[in-house]
Amino acid sequence: MPLEASLLEILACPACHAALREDTAAGELICTAERCGLAYPVRDGIPVLLIDEARRPA
Template sequence: MSTDEAHGLEPWLRDILRCPVCRGELVDATSPDGRPELQCASSCDAEGVRRGYPITDGIPVLLADEARLIRG
């Protein structure tokens, strides 16, 4: 099973999604609690700070207020 299949996202949709804060590329990842998420591949707001967006029932929640801040 590919990562896209595990996250439940269609490949065409996955290719066009971008971070709503910095417009950076989103990469497949897993949150600390084991849930799938999309993480911004570049810094948002400050150097070394990225955002992780949850995927709920196969739908990415691309809201800055709902994103997890990732430092480092």
């Protein structure tokens, strides 16, 4: 279930404050900053923006 565009516009990466982009196939929000790139899970349509829950880039 995709997030509303208005919500995605105001969300930011908790680690570096960069914008997030949605990866609906993986069910994640991904930080757009090259130096960060953390991937935050979306569970039941709710973004889990906790650094401890984020996946590090490969």
